[in-house]
Amino acid sequence: MIPRGRIRSLAERETAAGGYIVYWMQRSQRAECNHALEYAIARGNALGLPVIVGFGLTDDYPEANERHYAFMLEGLRETEATLHRRGIKLVARQGAPDRVANGLCEDAALLVCDRGYLRHEKEWRRSVADSVACPVVEVETDVVVPVDVVARKAEYGARTIRPKLMRAIDEYLHPVPATKPSRSSLDLALAGDVDLGDIDSTLRCLALDRTVGRVAAFCGGRAAGIDLLDAFIARGLDAYAEKRSEPTGGVVSRLSPYLHFGQISPLEVALAAREAATAATGYASFLDELVVRRELAINFVEHEPRYDSYEAMPDWARRTLRAHAEDPRPALYTDEQLETAATDDPYWNAAMTEMRLTGYMHNHMRMYWGKQILAWTGDPAAAFRRTLALNNRWLLDGRDANSFANVGWIFGLHDRPWPERAVFGTVRTMTAGGLRRKCVIDDYLAVVAGLAREAAEAGA
Ligand SMILES: Cc1cc2nc3c(=O)[nH]c(=O)nc-3n(C[C@H](O)[C@H](O)[C@H](O)COP(=O)(O)OP(=O)(O)OC[C@H]3O[C@@H](n4cnc5c(N)ncnc54)[C@H](O)[C@@H]3O)c2cc1C
Numbered sequence: 001m002i003p004r005g006r007i008r009s010l011a012e013r014e015t016a017a018g019g020y021i022v023y024w025m026q027r028s029q030r031a032e033c034n035h036a037l038e039y040a041i042a043r044g045n046a047l048g049l050p051v052i053v054g055f056g057l058t059d060d061y062p063e064a065n066e067r068h069y070a071f072m073l074e075g076l077r078e079t080e081a082t083l084h085r086r087g088i089k090l091v092a093r094q095g096a097p098d099r100v101a102n103g104l105c106e107d108a109a110l111l112v113c114d115r116g117y118l119r120h121e122k123e124w125r126r127s128v129a130d131s132v133a134c135p136v137v138e139v140e141t142d143v144v145v146p147v148d149v150v151a152r153k154a155e156y157g158a159r160t161i162r163p164k165l166m167r168a169i170d171e172y173l174h175p176v177p178a179t180k181p182s183r184s185s186l187d188l189a190l191a192g193d194v195d196l197g198d199i200d201s202t203l204r205c206l207a208l209d210r211t212v213g214r215v216a217a218f219c220g221g222r223a224a225g226i227d228l229l230d231a232f233i234a235r236g237l238d239a240y241a242e243k244r245s246e247p248t249g250g251v252v253s254r255l256s257p258y259l260h261f262g263q264i265s266p267l268e269v270a271l272a273a274r275e276a277a278t279a280a281t282g283y284a285s286f287l288d289e290l291v292v293r294r295e296l297a298i299n300f301v302e303h304e305p306r307y308d309s310y311e312a313m314p315d316w317a318r319r320t321l322r323a324h325a326e327d328p329r330p331a332l333y334t335d336e337q338l339e340t341a342a343t344d345d346p347y348w349n350a351a352m353t354e355m356r357l358t359g360y361m362h363n364h365m366r367m368y369w370g371k372q373i374l375a376w377t378g379d380p381a382a383a384f385r386r387t388l389a390l391n392n393r394w395l396l397d398g399r400d401a402n403s404f405a406n407v408g409w410i411f412g413l414h415d416r417p418w419p420e421r422a423v424f425g426t427v428r429t430m431t432a433g434g435l436r437r438k439c440v441i442d443d444y445l446a447v448v449a450g451l452a453r454e455a456a457e458a459g460a
Contacts, residue, residue: 112138
């Protein structure tokens with residue numbers, strides 16, 4: 001039974017006289033722990049119809065590059081195989097997701113979709129709901145607590161959303177049972193045109209930005225995500241509260257790319273952590289990041305239409321940054337110097353190098369990294385744009401609700417005023433001295449130097 005709070009109708013129509021149900025998979029790219037898929041199967045079983053899963057592969061996805069696509073296709077290949085084992089056909093076609101979904105609905109009795117929060121994701125769903133002839137139902141599956149249950153407006157920060165999430169969490173923190181489809185869709189005459197068995201040639205067929213290449217540090221797909229989750233549960237969770245700010249502490253999960261592409265569900269991550277935690281503080285601290293911070297970010301993009309713009313930063317923060325816009329900067333770097341990790345700050349360069357080589361960066365370094373870009377740019381609005389652009393270009397988890405909200409945090413979003421300083425005004429600063437005090441930063445430099453050496457040897 002899917003909780004009602006996760007379900008909403010996008011187009012109320014009589015169930016059409018179609019031959020199958022379509023689950024249009026867009027954000028939640030997995031065959032397990034997926035409320036939208038299970039809802040589609042339950043509706044299919046009730047109507048005696050098979051379910052197909054449709055996926056539209058566009059090479060036009062905002063800010064995506066070869067790094068992102070390769071990771072996503074690795075995940076989809078696994079999802080296709082798992083769906084096949086469940087008797088469900090994945091029909092992946094090249095094209096804009098809304099057009100592909102539309103094309104699959106000609107003989108559909110019902111279209112089910114997952115929920116996305118970014119502008120283009122909402123537009124795709126709206127366009128499909130307006131154009132197909134069958135009813136359209138959206139089922140939300142990439143949050144622990146449904147966004148509309150938490151709040152109908154943008155929250156000020158973690159302190160205001162936390163009690164709302166914690167009040168509702170027990171109602172939603174439950175496993176998603178898998179339902180067996182009563183009819184297989186494997187023999188349906190609906191063909192895809194994307195070969196997920198051959199990712200290299202599929203990548204070659206797409207018109208992509210290839211200047212940001214694949215990474216060896218992460219392999220896309222649910223199995224790799226579950227391996228990371230298991231390792232985190234075994235070695236990280238109980239020490240998370242104490243050591244999560246240490247970039248080489250080895251206690252964070254590294255699950256953000258898998259969460260971004262919906263290859264793993266935040267619900268199953270939270271359930272696994274609850275089940276395994278022996279230190280209550282570790283579980284509470286992890287939940288505060290996975291649920292409170294992550295769902296605060298989703299609340300922000302859901303309710304703030306300008307989520308990718310400096311204009312969405314709080315008034316107090318823009319006012320104080322404007323007042324300090326003429327302060328002398330410690331340094332001014334070009335985009336190229338930033339992009340190639342060629343500043344005079346070894347910590348910042350290491351962070352940027354980690355991001356370039358692995359598609360990932362530890363949270364503490366992300367905070368430091370972003371704060372320095374603000375310090376090194378004359379105009380705060382330009383600093384916002386260049387931070388977001390680098391974030392979304394190099395990180396595998398970039399272009400996420402978390403990207404917009406956390407780059408926003410650098411500029412005062414979801415934060416409060418701090419004692420006044422040069423350049424930052426009352427926006428919080430982070431300094432190299434602070435890094436040295438709080439982390440074993442030399443270990444981090446050594447780890448990144450090792451990564452750079454390996455990359456140079458592999459390229460040689
Ligand atoms: C400047 C800046 C930019 C960031 N850009 C991104 C981004 O593009 N994509 C992204 O997913 N996260 C971003 N974050 C948030 C956070 O740094 C990452 O989610 C986290 O480091 C991912 O590593 P992990 O999976 O090992 O995290 P863990 O510590 O293992 O946490 C588990 C999960 O909780 C969530 N989480 C953890 N910390 C945060 C946080 N501060 N805010 C929201 N959710 C959190 C993530 O989904 C994460 O995967 C950014 C933070 C900053 C300060």
